[in-house]
Every structure is written in C-alpha cells, then in structure tokens.
Amino acid sequence: MTTALALPSSTTALPSTLRTGLSRGGVELRMFFRDKGAVIFTFSFPAIVLALLGSINDEPGPGSPMSQVLAASMIAYGILSTAFISIGTGIANDREDGTLKRLRGTPVNAGAYFIGKTVLVAVASLAEVALLLAVGVLMFDLELPTDPGRWLTFGWLLALSIVACTLLGIAASGLARTARSAAAVLNLPVLVLQFTSGVFVHISSLPEAMVRVAAFFPVRWMGQGFRSVFLPDSMAAGEVAGSWEHPVTALVLGAWCLIGLVLCLTTFRWTDKRAG
Amino acid sequence: MNAIEVRDLHKHYGSHRAVAGIDLQVREGEVFALLGPNGAGKTTTTEILEGYRQRDNGTVRVLGQDPGTAGRDWRATIGIVLQTATDAAELTVRETIKHFRGYYPNPRAVEDVIDLCGLREKVNARVRSLSGGQRRRVDVALGIIGRPRLLFLDEPTTGFDPEARRQFWDLVRTLSGEGTTILLTTHYLDEAEALADRLAVIAAGRIVAEGTPRTVGGRDRAPATVSWVDGAGPHEVRTTDPIGTVVQLDGRGGISGLQVRQPSLEDIYLDLIGASA
Structure with a gap:
C-alpha cells in the first residue's frame, strides 16, 4: 500500500453528530436488550411488581378497583426504571468498563453519546409503558381511554416524565463510586419516593407530612398524572387536592427537567477522576 | 514535520511529580517505543498526548495541534488502543x-x-x-x-501467546509500512527491539536515555562479555575489545564454550532504571 492511501485526505467531512448519535442509539438498544440482567431487573421488574401487587389488591370496591389504580400509577415506576435507573447505572457502567474513555479518544462527542442514550431511553420507555398497559388491560381489566384529550395528556406527561427522569439519572450517575453500587444508590430514592408518592399504596392513606414532602419530587406528579389518564374523573376526588391538577403537574415536571439539565451540565464527566 | 513534539512537560498529582520535565520528538512515520517501570510517568505522558489529561506546564503538539484543546477533526486522525x-x-x-x-x-x-x-x-x-x-x-x-495517522499502543501484547505476539508485530510493521506513526509503550524489551526505530526510557518522570535500540544508553559502546572454559574452569571478562581478547585466547589453546555477548537491551535498560532509582 502507498502512503497516499494510508493518510486520510483532509477534505472528507466527519460524520455528523446526529448520524453518529443515531448509530450509537442502535448499538445501545442492542446491548440493552441482549443483556439478560438488564432485561429482567430493569425492564421486566415493574411489570412483575404490578402483577403481584395488583393480584393482592384486586377486590372490587367503590370506584375503580385498587389494581387499576396501581396499573395507572405504576407507569411512573416503569419510566423511573427505564429512564432514571437504567440511564444512571448505564453511564456508571460506561465510565467503569472503558466505554466513555474509548469514545473520548474517537471523534464521538458528548452530544452524539447523549443522542444514543436518548434513543435507548425513548424506545425502552415506550416498550416498558406498553408492557405495563398490557398487564393492566389483560390482568386487571384496565380500560384504555378513547378520548383523544386524554391521550394528549398522556403524551406531554410521558415526554416530560422521560426527559426529567433521564436528566436526573445522568446527574445521579456521578454519585455512585462504582457501577455495582450504582443500582443500589439509584434504587433507593426510587423506592422511597414511590411509597411516599402513592404509587405502591393509595395516596389518601399516607400521612399528611409525607405527602407534603413528596410533592416537591416528580414521582408524585407522574403517578397522579397517569391516574388522570387511565382512571375515570370521579376518581379525582381521592387525590390530595380533590382534582387532577394538570397545570401544577406540568409546572413541577418542567421545573425538574430544568434542574436535571443544570445538574447534568455541571456534573457530567467522561471518566471517574477518582480512578486516578 | 514531527508527529509528536513535547517540550518541558510537567504534571503533578498533589505533591507527587509524575512528569518532571520531559522533551520528546517523534518523527512522522516512525515507530517510537516508550519504556519504563510502572509509575515512571509513561501512562501520564501518553494520556496527555492522547488528550485525556491536562498538563501543568510545557508545550505539546501532536499532529500539529495541542491535544488539550484539539477537536473532533484531530481525534479522527489518531487511534488509541486502550489497556483495560x-x-x-x-x-x-x-x-x-x-x-x-x-x-x-x-x-x-x-x-x-x-x-x-x-x-x-x-x-x-x-x-x-x-x-x-x-x-x-x-x-x-x-x-x-x-x-489513523498516529496510533497509540499502550502495552498492546499483554496476554498474547508467543505466536499471537509475532502476528501482532507483523501487523505493526504493516501499519508502519503504510506510513502510520506509532507510539508504543511496552514492558517487553524484545518487542521494543523488534519494532522500534527509536526509543526512550522514562524513570521518575524524566527521560533517562533516548536512541535507537542499538545505541540507547551507550549500548553500542558498552563493554562486551567474553566467556570460555579451560582446564582451570569457566572464565568471564568484560571488555571493550572483545576481538583482542579472543585473539589472545586463540594463542593459548585448550579453550571450549567460547561466547562473546554484547549487552542486551534488557541489560542496558536495567542499568538505566537502577541508576536513576
């Protein structure tokens, strides 16, 4: 081979950030769904918990049965799992196994890396929500709404929830010292917030102080929002304010998107500095 | 143009001076080996050249650009083989x-x-x-x-069996033959000797010797070892005139097991490392 063939000509343009990012999204998805651990513990876990809790609380009562309330609320758990937890542990892993270091040595920039993560989160979250709805419909006779207005609510709620959880997951990935501890570190707030935000238990049965604190965090509003989409309006009486509070929900989730973005921009790093 | 151009490079972590004033030039198309014990500053130096770490002081040019600030275009022209x-x-x-x-x-x-x-x-x-x-x-x-125009190989053959190592050497020669500049760090001195056009030995954050595998550390001028066995048993002398010694022995007769050894790269390396430690 000649030297001319071996040296890159400076006229060839680099692949765009978007193209590289979408290509990364493809391999991120492949790696996620091929990893049995991720599929069982991150992806299937919320559906398993829903099937169990729903079966335990399946007695008919006034209004919607508790199993349907759970099915609606636990869409929040699904998003926390595929956005917050999987992105947080995923980045901690990427930092530890050399993915980020390797990418740092190629023309891939942070933008392309995050486009890849966004593709992963979007596809995994949609699949997760579809799985949870299927469990709700097939096991607990949850009725899918026919009113387009409710699907519109579902749309913005889903988008804001995914964006907020993903950004917070990216920021939280830096808190864990190792990839192994990341799962534990990220699961703790997820479990605590779900109990205090009325996802696992009905919000009307929680102490008032707990509800007030939980109102500062996104999980409370995600659960309430998804209940507003899939439960009849008569069920709004059981909520804290006696109504669905859509404007407040949008405001709180929007605020968490901003907080998450600021935290990401200030804390993200390619490698673990502590690793020397 | 030099592919790598380093002047007075410094880097410390807290009070530890990992790199204490390194000068380095690697010519375009050259295979250059960086040798040194663990903790000598090899990895820190390479990581600064690769753009992974910021330096404290000194000038660094890699393919004409400062790796600390170079962008995607520059990264498209280098290749990095990671260790772990x-x-x-x-x-x-x-x-x-x-x-x-x-x-x-x-x-x-x-x-x-x-x-x-x-x-x-x-x-x-x-x-x-x-x-x-x-x-x-x-x-x-x-x-x-x-x-890549410039390839960083950080201990590339660790874990290879001897046959795989030979195949890898052939690959490096092929790449080099195509005009790729290669910066190699390795613990295997036979690897450096087989592949490198030039090499440098780093110890305690400084370059203690630089040259070709044949000349580094005065290897070409260092005394040779002549050993033989005669009626009185085995003998060994170190001399700068091995031919003269052999000629003298020839006159005596009754000699067997005659060997003349130039110092190996490993002998030179261990002397250099020992002297600076």
Missing part, C-alpha cells in the same frame, strides 16, 4: 468494528481490519466471550479502523 477496556460486551466482533467505522470520515474496510487483526474466526462471537488476547485484538481493530 471491557466495553461492548454484548455486541459481536463484527458489529463492534462496523459501528466504530461509522465514527470516521475515511475509515478502513471492516473485513480488511478483521483479517489484519486475525479476528476472522471470531467475527460472530460476542465480545464478552473472547479471551484476553482476542479482546486485545478487538481493541487494536478499533484503534486502526479510522485509518
């Missing part, structure tokens, strides 16, 4: 190489790289299932897929 990555576990070998190919403006062909790196039999295996040596070949494949 375990990423992409769930992808197959071919998928991984194909994916990385998409990062570069003027990459090599996937199948060429598979053959060059000896990965043909493993193309459809998941990266997770590979042995350590096979994993390193994938690392090398990802380092060269972008057709």
Whole structure:
C-alpha cells in the first residue's frame, strides 16, 4: 500500500453528530436488550411488581378497583426504571468498563453519546409503558381511554416524565463510586419516593407530612398524572387536592427537567477522576 | 514535520511529580517505543498526548495541534488502543468494528481490519466471550479502523501467546509500512527491539536515555562479555575489545564454550532504571 492511501485526505467531512448519535442509539438498544440482567431487573421488574401487587389488591370496591389504580400509577415506576435507573447505572457502567474513555479518544462527542442514550431511553420507555398497559388491560381489566384529550395528556406527561427522569439519572450517575453500587444508590430514592408518592399504596392513606414532602419530587406528579389518564374523573376526588391538577403537574415536571439539565451540565464527566 | 513534539512537560498529582520535565520528538512515520517501570510517568505522558489529561506546564503538539484543546477533526486522525477496556460486551466482533467505522470520515474496510487483526474466526462471537488476547485484538481493530495517522499502543501484547505476539508485530510493521506513526509503550524489551526505530526510557518522570535500540544508553559502546572454559574452569571478562581478547585466547589453546555477548537491551535498560532509582 502507498502512503497516499494510508493518510486520510483532509477534505472528507466527519460524520455528523446526529448520524453518529443515531448509530450509537442502535448499538445501545442492542446491548440493552441482549443483556439478560438488564432485561429482567430493569425492564421486566415493574411489570412483575404490578402483577403481584395488583393480584393482592384486586377486590372490587367503590370506584375503580385498587389494581387499576396501581396499573395507572405504576407507569411512573416503569419510566423511573427505564429512564432514571437504567440511564444512571448505564453511564456508571460506561465510565467503569472503558466505554466513555474509548469514545473520548474517537471523534464521538458528548452530544452524539447523549443522542444514543436518548434513543435507548425513548424506545425502552415506550416498550416498558406498553408492557405495563398490557398487564393492566389483560390482568386487571384496565380500560384504555378513547378520548383523544386524554391521550394528549398522556403524551406531554410521558415526554416530560422521560426527559426529567433521564436528566436526573445522568446527574445521579456521578454519585455512585462504582457501577455495582450504582443500582443500589439509584434504587433507593426510587423506592422511597414511590411509597411516599402513592404509587405502591393509595395516596389518601399516607400521612399528611409525607405527602407534603413528596410533592416537591416528580414521582408524585407522574403517578397522579397517569391516574388522570387511565382512571375515570370521579376518581379525582381521592387525590390530595380533590382534582387532577394538570397545570401544577406540568409546572413541577418542567421545573425538574430544568434542574436535571443544570445538574447534568455541571456534573457530567467522561471518566471517574477518582480512578486516578 | 514531527508527529509528536513535547517540550518541558510537567504534571503533578498533589505533591507527587509524575512528569518532571520531559522533551520528546517523534518523527512522522516512525515507530517510537516508550519504556519504563510502572509509575515512571509513561501512562501520564501518553494520556496527555492522547488528550485525556491536562498538563501543568510545557508545550505539546501532536499532529500539529495541542491535544488539550484539539477537536473532533484531530481525534479522527489518531487511534488509541486502550489497556483495560471491557466495553461492548454484548455486541459481536463484527458489529463492534462496523459501528466504530461509522465514527470516521475515511475509515478502513471492516473485513480488511478483521483479517489484519486475525479476528476472522471470531467475527460472530460476542465480545464478552473472547479471551484476553482476542479482546486485545478487538481493541487494536478499533484503534486502526479510522485509518489513523498516529496510533497509540499502550502495552498492546499483554496476554498474547508467543505466536499471537509475532502476528501482532507483523501487523505493526504493516501499519508502519503504510506510513502510520506509532507510539508504543511496552514492558517487553524484545518487542521494543523488534519494532522500534527509536526509543526512550522514562524513570521518575524524566527521560533517562533516548536512541535507537542499538545505541540507547551507550549500548553500542558498552563493554562486551567474553566467556570460555579451560582446564582451570569457566572464565568471564568484560571488555571493550572483545576481538583482542579472543585473539589472545586463540594463542593459548585448550579453550571450549567460547561466547562473546554484547549487552542486551534488557541489560542496558536495567542499568538505566537502577541508576536513576
């Protein structure tokens, strides 16, 4: 081979950030769904918990049965799992196994890396929500709404929830010292917030102080929002304010998107500095 | 133009001076080996050249640019073979190489790289299932897929069996023959001797010797060892005039097991490291 063939000509343009990012999204998805651990513990876990809790609380009562309330609320758990937890542990892993270091040595920039993560989160979250709805419909006779207005609510709620959880997951990935501890570190707030935000238990049965604190965090509003989409309006009486509070929900989730973005921009790093 | 140009490089971590004033020039097209014990500053120096670490002081130019501030275009012209990555576990070998190919403006062909790196039999295996040596070949494949002008090889043959090491040396010679500049760090002195046009020995954050494998540390002028056995038993002398010694012995007769040894690169290296420690 000649030297001319071996040296890159400076006229060839680099692949765009978007193209590289979408290509990364493809391999991120492949790696996620091929990893049995991720599929069982991150992806299937919320559906398993829903099937169990729903079966335990399946007695008919006034209004919607508790199993349907759970099915609606636990869409929040699904998003926390595929956005917050999987992105947080995923980045901690990427930092530890050399993915980020390797990418740092190629023309891939942070933008392309995050486009890849966004593709992963979007596809995994949609699949997760579809799985949870299927469990709700097939096991607990949850009725899918026919009113387009409710699907519109579902749309913005889903988008804001995914964006907020993903950004917070990216920021939280830096808190864990190792990839192994990341799962534990990220699961703790997820479990605590779900109990205090009325996802696992009905919000009307929680102490008032707990509800007030939980109102500062996104999980409370995600659960309430998804209940507003899939439960009849008569069920709004059981909520804290006696109504669905859509404007407040949008405001709180929007605020968490901003907080998450600021935290990401200030804390993200390619490698673990502590690793020397 | 020099591919790498370093003047008075300094880097410390707290009070520890990892790099204490290094000057280094690597010419375009050259295979340059960086030798030194663990903790001598090799990795810190390489990581500064690769753009992973910021320096405290000194000037650094790699392919004409400052790695601390260079952008995507510059990264497309270098290739880095990492030492400890375990990423992409769930992808197959071919998928991984194909994916990385998409990062570069003027990459090599996937199948060429598979053959060059000896990965043909493993193309459809998941990266997770590979042995350590096979994993390193994938690392090398990802380092060269972008057709780099400058390739960083950080202890590339660790975990290779002797046959795989010889194959890897051939690959390095092929790349070098195509005009790729190569900066090699290694613990294997036979590897440095086989591959490097020039080399430098780093100890305690400084370069203690620099030259070709034949001349570094005064190797070409160092005394040779002449050993033989006669009626009185084995003898060994170190001399700068081995031919003269052999001629003298020739007059005596009754000599067997005659050997003349020039100091090996390892002898020179250990002297250099010992002297600076």
